[in-house]
Structure formats: structure tokens, C-alpha cells
Amino acid sequence: MNVKIANCIRGAVIAVVSMxxxxxxxxxxxxxxxxxHRIGLVGYQAETLxxxxxxxxxxxxxxxxxxxxxxxxxVGKRLMIAAGVISLTCxxxxxxxxxxxxxxxYGVFVVVLFxxxxxxxxxxxxxxxxxxAKNAANGKTAPKARDYxxxxxxxASKTSKTTKTAPVTTNA
Numbered sequence: 001m002n003v004k005i006a007n008c009i010r011g012a013v014i015a016v017v018s019m020x021x022x023x024x025x026x027x028x029x030x031x032x033x034x035x036x037h038r039i040g041l042v043g044y045q046a047e048t049l050x051x052x053x054x055x056x057x058x059x060x061x062x063x064x065x066x067x068x069x070x071x072x073x074x075v076g077k078r079l080m081i082a083a084g085v086i087s088l089t090c091x092x093x094x095x096x097x098x099x100x101x102x103x104x105x106y107g108v109f110v111v112v113l114f115x116x117x118x119x120x121x122x123x124x125x126x127x128x129x130x131x132x133a134k135n136a137a138n139g140k141t142a143p144k145a146r147d148y149x150x151x152x153x154x155x156a157s158k159t160s161k162t163t164k165t166a167p168v169t170t171n172a
Contacts (some may be wrong), residue, residue: 010124011022017117024114028054028087031107038097053090057083061118087111 037048060083063076078079091107 034094
């Protein structure tokens with residue numbers, strides 16, 4: 001498949017998955033706000049509880065990226081798990097309190113769908129990077145670009161050392 005086409009399809013998949021993830025966050029926000037109202041929070045307290053739970057879980061996920069030190073990744077994992085458990089509990093509790101098994105199952109589905117799609121998006125790689133990764137795994141390396149300036153300088157210095165000119169003498 002053409003790399004341009006593969007990258008376009010990759011972009012489209014990421015866009016659709018991102019929209020579904022935004023929808024999942026919206027549903028989760030609705031469930032967390034419902035639980036907040038049920039436990040007695042009012043106004044901005046109930047409306048902002050979502051930020052203190054789901055956004056913290058997203059921050060924990062970001063802290064697990066390979067760019068951070070192992071200790072930071074460990075803290076990020078703990079943060080994500082703690083906030084994720086609270087979010088899942090709120091989603092299930094909202095469904096359970098609103099109508100039984102169906103809405104509670106929907107709450108679980110929303111959280112699980114978000115996690116699965118997040119994993120899918122992180123595993124999508126452009127075709128060129130997959131090829132490079134496979135070659136690197138097999139021990140193959142791409143041919144190195146030639147540095148013509150260095151090569152020219154090396155050849156020029158080599159020829160100047162080997163070709164000595166004899167002094168020109170004239171017989172007058």
C-alpha cells in the first residue's frame with residue numbers, strides 16, 4: 001500500500017477514535033456529575049469533580065510516556081490507576097443508581113472503550129517507521145548518506161601527498 005494512502009487512513013482512524021474518546025469523556029463527565037449531585041455536591045463542585053478525576057487519569061497516562069524517567073512513569077501509573085478506579089466506580093454507580101444493570105454496564109463499557117481506543121491510537125505507526133523498526137530488529141541498517149565534502153577532502157589530501165612535483169630546472 002502506498003505510504004501516503006496508509007498515512008491518510010491512519011489520520012482518519014485517529015480522528016474517528018479521538019471523537020469517540022471525546023464522547024466517552026462526555027458520558028463519563030455526565031456520570032461523575034450525577035454521582036456528585038447524589039452525594040450532596042452542588043453547583044460548581046458537582047460540575048468540576050470530573051476534572052479532578054478523569055483529567056487526573058489522563059495526566060497519569062501522559063506521565064507514563066517513554067520520555068520520562070522510570071520513577072515518573074511509576075508515579076504516572078499509580079495516578080492513572082487510582083483516578084481510573086474512581087472514574088469507573090462513578091460510572092458504574094451512576095448507572096446502578098439510575099436504573100440497574102443496563103446503565104451500570106454502559107458505564108463500564110464507556111471506561112473500557114476509552115482505555116481500548118487509547119491503546120489502539122498509541123499503537124498506530126506510520127508505514128515508514130514500521131519498516132525502519134523491522135529492519136532494526138533484523139539487524140539491517142539503512143545505507144548511510146554519503147558525506148561528499150569529507151570524501152572530496154580526503155581524496156584531495158591523499159593525492160597531494162602522493163604526487164610530489166620535481167623542481168623545474170632550466171639548462172641555460
